[in-house]
Amino acid sequence: MSRMGLGFSKRMSVLAGGIALVMAGMTAGQAEETAVAALTEAQASPAFYLPQIRPIQPGEVPLTGVHAVAQPYVAFNTAVDEAFKSQLATPREVRRLLDGLRFSEPQMVAQSWLAHRGLIAAENPEFREGVRLALARDGAISVMQQLSGRGSYARNIHGADAAVAAVLERVANDNYRMTVLKGRFLSTAQEFQTKRWGMIDRPETTAPVDFADAGAGDSLATQITETLQNFSPISPAHAYASPLMERVLAYGALHVIATSLETDVSTAEMAPADRRTTSCLNWAKLNLNQCVAAAHFPSEEAWCTATHAIEDVRACWEKVLPAADR
Template sequence: MNSIRTIGAIVIAMGMALGASAQEGQPEEKKTGDAISKSAAVYATYQSEVTDVKTKPLGSAGDIDNALNSLGGHNPDQLSQGWISYSALIASQDAEYRAAVRDIADFYGRDAMMNGLANDVRYARTLSGGDNAVSAALAATEADSRRLSSAAAFVKEQAYSLQASGWAKAKIGNSGAKATTLDKIQKAGIPASQPLVNAFSAADIDGVLVQAGVPGAPSLWDNVSGAASAVRFPVAVTSGLKLNRKRVKYGKEPIADQIATLAAFRVMGAEAATPAQMSSAMSERETRGCMNMANLNLQQCVAAANQQYEVPFCIGEHALADVGKCIGGVYQ
């Protein structure tokens, strides 16, 4: 307890000073709602579309177009923020970390704690349980990254098997127009599915998230489909798991720090952070840039395609495998 308070005193004292000067003369910002859960639902929506394409082979040109737009149409800002938010939700389940955040908030006050978190993104991960909390998030990321790699292989294989189908050998026509349409969808982004928004806002979601962060557990999304009328999360798995703790890859510490900061915001409560503080913690340049490059490569691949069966390769390589690499580059 004393060590927690000692660490907290340094950063929070600085945060109080900086926060006070920044707030002078500024109108009070309206507190955000459950922005973390809503953002995570965007990532969940993408993963639900992955489930659909993994469980139903492409059977027509329409199926290919639907897969292209639903998997490749996500906005990189929104999708990267969704992944960070989902990671933070999992990190926020660590009991030791939750206790440390609440202990300091109770001792120094919520406003001082929030200022400390906002003014030093490295601070949150130094709290007791911070590394373990982030490790749980990285365990879930590893499962998701492997899932995307598997889905990519399944879709790309169809670029070869579909060559035996007459409809798949048909000329695309104006592939440049298809790429332009995709670009417009990407700029707008795909909104979160309402059932998934509801699921992530439900009172019992924490029990699901705890299991998702167990090392060796399967991806949370394997039973979550965009076509389903209701969300079915997998049954908790507690045995037969490889308990290898995930570590942050060298050079990726800033991403881990943001996950821990956003997790602390979540522990503090939906009304603790302002919209500006939430946005800052969610926005991560490296992952966003990686996903943006995946989108650009997807557009170029589609624009160069001549026949229908060529497009599944583009989807598998850039809308699935590349995204898996973007999130998978954080852990080791």
């Protein structure tokens, strides 16, 4: 029995059988034209419309498939949006935003990032057409078995290049926003130092700690407390391996298949999170927890947010971008 399981095989056999009946008695070219035409009609139906990438609202029907897997990253991205709109005026506001940016399951966040980017790929019309052509040519079972996130099948689907370009555009935009947001929290940390309630232990020179420099270079641990010296450095090298985009496109293709054929795709049939990104996010989480635990002043909490809740996480996906866009 294949990894996809008996339930999947039976479900997809029914789907494949339906396509086979349509194709019976036709030439290969006629069969492909007929299958593509049928799937094009499905595209126009409400069932095919791609769900909006946003958190599920109270009272809504629970999401399934790729869109459900994407929700942890959607929640994180929503927290980034909220922080971006905030004035960061008070310690209470910083703590509230920090709570939204924290996560407990790095592996879940890493996988949800793949699903979120896959949904963006699925919105590309060329890629959707390519997936439909692959279904008509190879059949649903064969296509889905090859969307494992390994190899290069998804990257060779017609329209994959256009989908990758759309994904990279979104990643670059999010990367820029998080870079700007990091700077705002560092500035807030500096501003909090000027307040009586935000003062930190000064060096003997009584000069204020330069949080902007600290964010770009040495750890704040060397300037505030020995407790923070054990942080693990986060670098883009932790996060990215070349097959990452294969997994993103596999998620996108699975979403197109599910919406086109009006079926569900279980999480067991989706590529897992890659280990490097999961490890990177885990270090970001641990660093943040340690930093917040050691922080005694609002300025330190703002610095922890900038450096570990935002910058460390941003670095976990930076390497997917061309060097000029980082």
